[in-house]
Amino acid sequence: MRRAPVFASLLGLLTASSVAHAQDPDPYAPEDGQIEASAAVGLFITSKSHELYRPTLTHQPLKRPSFDLALRGAYFPIKYLGAELEGALIPGSTEGGQGATIFGLRAHLIGQYPRRLTPFVLAGFGGIWSRSSADGGLGNDSDGEWHLGLGAKFWVTRMIAARFDARTYISASKDEPGEKSYAAHWELLLGASVAFGHSALPDPDEDLDGVRGAQDKCPTEKGVAPDGCPKKDTDNDGVIDDEDRCPNEMGSEPDGCNPKDTDGDGFLDKVDQCVTEKGIAPDGCPDPDSDKDGVPARRDQCPEVAGIEPDGCPDPDADKDGTNLPADRCPDVAGVPPDGCPDQDADGFADDKDQCADKPETKNGYQDQDGCPDELPKALAKFTGAIRGITFPSGKADIAPTSFPTLQGAAKVLKEFPELRMEIQGHTDNAGDLETNMKLSQDRAEAVKAYLVAQGVTEDRLIARGYGPDVPVGDNKTAAGKAKNRRIEFKLLQ
Numbered sequence: 158m159r160r161a162p163v164f165a166s167l168l169g170l171l172t173a174s175s176v177a178h179a180q181d182p183d184p185y186a187p188e189d190g191q192i193e194a195s196a197a198v199g200l201f202i203t204s205k206s207h208e209l210y211r212p213t214l215t216h217q218p219l220k221r222p223s224f225d226l227a228l229r230g231a232y233f234p235i236k237y238l239g240a241e242l243e244g245a246l247i248p249g250s251t252e253g254g255q256g257a258t259i260f261g262l263r264a265h266l267i268g269q270y271p272r273r274l275t276p277f278v279l280a281g282f283g284g285i286w287s288r289s290s291a292d293g294g295l296g297n298d299s300d301g302e303w304h305l306g307l308g309a310k311f312w313v314t315r316m317i318a319a320r321f322d323a324r325t326y327i328s329a330s331k332d333e334p335g336e337k338s339y340a341a342h343w344e345l346l347l348g349a350s351v352a353f354g355h356s357a358l359p360d361p362d363e364d365l366d367g368v369r370g371a372q373d374k375c376p377t378e379k380g381v382a383p384d385g386c387p388k389k390d391t392d393n394d395g396v397i398d399d400e401d402r403c404p405n406e407m408g409s410e411p412d413g414c415n416p417k418d419t420d421g422d423g424f425l426d427k428v429d430q431c432v433t434e435k436g437i438a439p440d441g442c443p444d445p446d447s448d449k450d451g452v453p454a455r456r457d458q459c460p461e462v463a464g465i466e467p468d469g470c471p472d473p474d475a476d477k478d479g480t481n482l483p484a485d486r487c488p489d490v491a492g493v494p495p496d497g498c499p500d501q502d503a504d505g506f507a508d509d510k511d512q513c514a515d516k517p518e519t520k521n522g523y524q525d526q527d528g529c530p531d532e533l534p535k536a537l538a539k540f541t542g543a544i545r546g547i548t549f550p551s552g553k554a555d556i557a558p559t560s561f562p563t564l565q566g567a568a569k570v571l572k573e574f575p576e577l578r579m580e581i582q583g584h585t586d587n588a589g590d591l592e593t594n595m596k597l598s599q600d601r602a603e604a605v606k607a608y609l610v611a612q613g614v615t616e617d618r619l620i621a622r623g624y625g626p627d628v629p630v631g632d633n634k635t636a637a638g639k640a641k642n643r644r645i646e647f648k649l650l651q
Contacts (some may be wrong), residue, residue: 195349
């Protein structure tokens with residue numbers, strides 16, 4: 158009994174879904190007022206606790222499953238819901254071998270989803286009769302039943318469908334202690350249905366031009382009445398072929414002949430927006446060249462200034478010195494990077510910024526920005542390159558006291574030349590692992606920098622950098638070479 162609310166809910170959901178799709182076009186779907194007749198064969202599985210026997214006889218289970226034959230008739234006043242009457246014949250036998258025939262008469266409501274594949278549910282009631290010999294059999298008996306089921310129909314054509322049903326029948330059970338109060342029988346049916354009452358299909362209008370069926374001589378091409386074919390204009394002159402006396406030659410109204418091209422530019426007057434001026438695509442008008450550089454306006458990306466092919470813009474490197482506009486400050490005379498101006502002494506300083514335009518700059522880290530040759534002052538030259546007299550204990554970055562006079566002299570010179578910057582380089586030999594040597598050389602360079610800053614040299618003028626064993630000046634295979642490689646160097650920076 159508890160299954161009824163579940164099937165009722167399914168029926169409600171099915172009906173609601175069907176309403177939502179009521180407007181879907183499907184010529185195979187069931188329709189309002191449809192009548193169906195069907196036949197089916199299948200299997201009937203009788204409950205072992207059935208009550209289909211005369212009470213004065215002994216209960217016997219029926220063999221399972223049994224062959225099942227059913228005939229039906231249904232009427233659907235609306236395509237979602239209908240009623241069906243069904244009769245069934247189930248020849249079988251008891252497990253003891255006595256023949257026992259079961260008859261069924263059923264009525265039920267069917268809720269369905271009307272599409273070509275039509276699922277449905279049903280619920281109803283009826284009766285079951287058994288006919289059997291009283292001699293060793295079940296005798297004659299009848300029981301009421303109610304049933305639930307679900308299934309589907311597939312419409313092979315608008316009139317014929319294949320149908321499948323699966324159902325359960327609930328009826329009385331034999332009255333014995335401990336048994337359930339009802340017996341559940343099962344049924345599987347496969348059959349065919351024939352439908353009556355379909356409405357006629359409208360004539361198809363595949364191209365949606367309003368001309369249907371056999372009247373449409375061009376069914377896949379949108380056209381006009383009466384034949385559904387489009388009116389053709391082969392030469393695209395606005396005069397349809399039926400009225401065009403020159404259908405293969407663009408012409409003019411009213412007969413499609415005598416095409417006109419007043420300015421002779423290939424654009425007929427009817428499409429030429431400059432009828433008296435020879436022009437070009439797409440409108441037949443002349444292509445303006447406002448900057449007179451010979452590059453048509455349609456391709457000229459610099460229409461207000463004369464340029465060159467292909468884009469009509471000025472040559473970005475007219476002096477061919479390799480420096481393009483706008484970086485080239487001397488665009489009319491060949492120069493050198495980065496500003497494109499001349500540099501006659503080839504020292505990298507353009508002549509307009511070179512204080513000695515005919516003499517190259519000496520690149521030594523001293524006054525390297527004026528473009529003139531120069532020599533390091535002797536006092537300054539003493540403190541460039543490898544500096545003798547700066548020593549450290551083995552494996553440490555503590556400056557030996559004997560190095561202080563040398564460093565004090567370096568600080569004095571640096572303060573005399575406040576415009577100079579210097580890199581303090583730490584170097585080691587290749588003894589030990591690389592990571593240790595790199596750290597030691599950096600720490601020693603930092604120690605020298607810190608000492609010079611303490612002596613009054615501005616910190617932002619100094620850079621400390623450790624190179625480890627990567628820049629040797631001696632042979633690391635000899636003791637003398639290794640000694641040369643352990644050093645502090647001062648390098649002037651431009």
